[in-house]
Amino acid sequence: MSKFHLALASTPVDRRVLMKGAAAAGAMSLAMRVPGVAGAQEPLRIAFSVPGLNFPFFVHMVSLAEQHAADIGGIEFITLDGQEGGQPSSTKQTADLEAMVAQGIDGLVISPNDAAALAPAIQSVIDAGIPVVTVDRNVAADVLTLAHVGADNVEGGRVQGRYLIEILPDGGEIFELQGQPGASAAIDRNAGLTEVLDEQDAVEVIVSQPAAFARAEAVRVVEASLASNPEPDAIVCANDDMAFGAAEVALANGLDIPVIGFDALPEALIAIGEGRMAATIEQFPGQQATQAMDILLAFIDDGTEPEEHDLYLSPALITADNLGEAERAAEAGIEADAMEGATPEATPAG
Incomplete structure (x- = not known):
């Protein structure tokens, strides 16, 4: 089955207005169509599982997603936090899914901590007759979920690579901080950058090391790498949390070099505006979450399946020149760009 991108139209659009409009339209449509949503006595029980709410990306x-469920109404929204001891845990996330099957839920949206490690647990949910949509991170390909909604992480890695080539016209030696081993987002972003x-x-x-998507681990990895490679020309990271750690170490060592992140967190937007980071990649997590919820609820309603299994939002490079285009610009105290255009539409992947 081919993959499709939810590509933003070339004419810009105010994404905050777009999301509110899409949420409102989705809420009205689903409230009229989904059993138990608009007035039935028993609410739908929808679980939303993420690797860990210690990551600001997943908190957002x-x-x-919870607000979208509240707008629709008639949904008991169950948040499942996959962290254990302050770290993402495939064991904890698996146990959460087992508990949900035992307690009974109507549907599951999940961002798997590890594509392979969570495969058996997700398959067990499906075997129990519960529809599953993955979001942001995918699961092993042999697990037949209803759909996957995410950013095109391979393309996001490519965007980082192209930007590096642009800002280093004379070339240079760079550090790459990868994410958590086994996470599909980490694998795909590295693949795009490498390509x-x-x-x-x-x-x-000259250095490519995993740093677990974590700021503290990024500090440790960069400090260790500088011992043998003291003058990198740039540091590229698979998420913003690692970029924050990398930028901290660069500053402490007197290195005035570009640091590139991924996620467009409000803190990253502020850091870019202040010159502590060079860029980040926007992957529109709010749109991912609401799209995943709508696909799940439509299937629960009347068995409607998406035309394509994989739906991807095209990532966007965010620099000091276009901070207002980020989904969370307002949270960073940045005025959103006035953008015109239409809602995202599906176009065939390249």
Whole structure:
């Protein structure tokens, strides 16, 4: 089955207005169509599982999904926090799914901590007759979920690579901080970055290490890497939390180099505006969450399946020149750009 991108139209659009409009339209439509949503006595029980609410990215995603459910009405929204001891845990996330099957739910949206490790548990949910939509991170390909909604993480990695080549016209040596081993987002972002950089030889990755999507681990990895490679020309990271740690170490060592993140968190937007980071990648987590919820609820309603299994939002490069285009610009105290255009539409993946 081919993958489709939910590509934003070339004419800009105010994404905050777009999301509110889409949420309102979705709420009205689903409230009229979904059994138990608009007036039935028994609410739908929808679980939303993420690797860990210690990640600001997932806090934002869950918050918007819960608000979307509240706007629709008639939904008992169950948040499942996959962290244990302050760290994402596939064991904890698996146990949460087992508990949901035992207690009974009508549907599941999940961002799997590890694509392979969560495969058996997600398959067990499906075997119990419960529809599953993955969001942001995917599960192993042999697990037949209803749908996957996410950013095109491979393309996001490519965007990072192209930006590095642009800002280092004379070439350079860079550090790459990968995410959590086994996470589909980490695998795909690395693949996209590697693809672009392998096509040229001016910009070279001299350190490529996982840092678990975590700020503290990024500090440790960068400090250790500087011991043998004291003057990198840039640091590219698979999420913003790692970029914050990398930027902290760069500053402490007197390195005035570009640091690139991924997620467009409000803190990253502020850091870019202040010159502590060069760029980040926007992947529109709010739109991912609401799209995933709508697909799940439509299936619960009348068995409607999405035309394509994989729906991807095209990622966008955010720099000091376009901070207002970020989904969370307002949270960073940045006035959103006045943008015109239409809602995202599905176009075939390249």
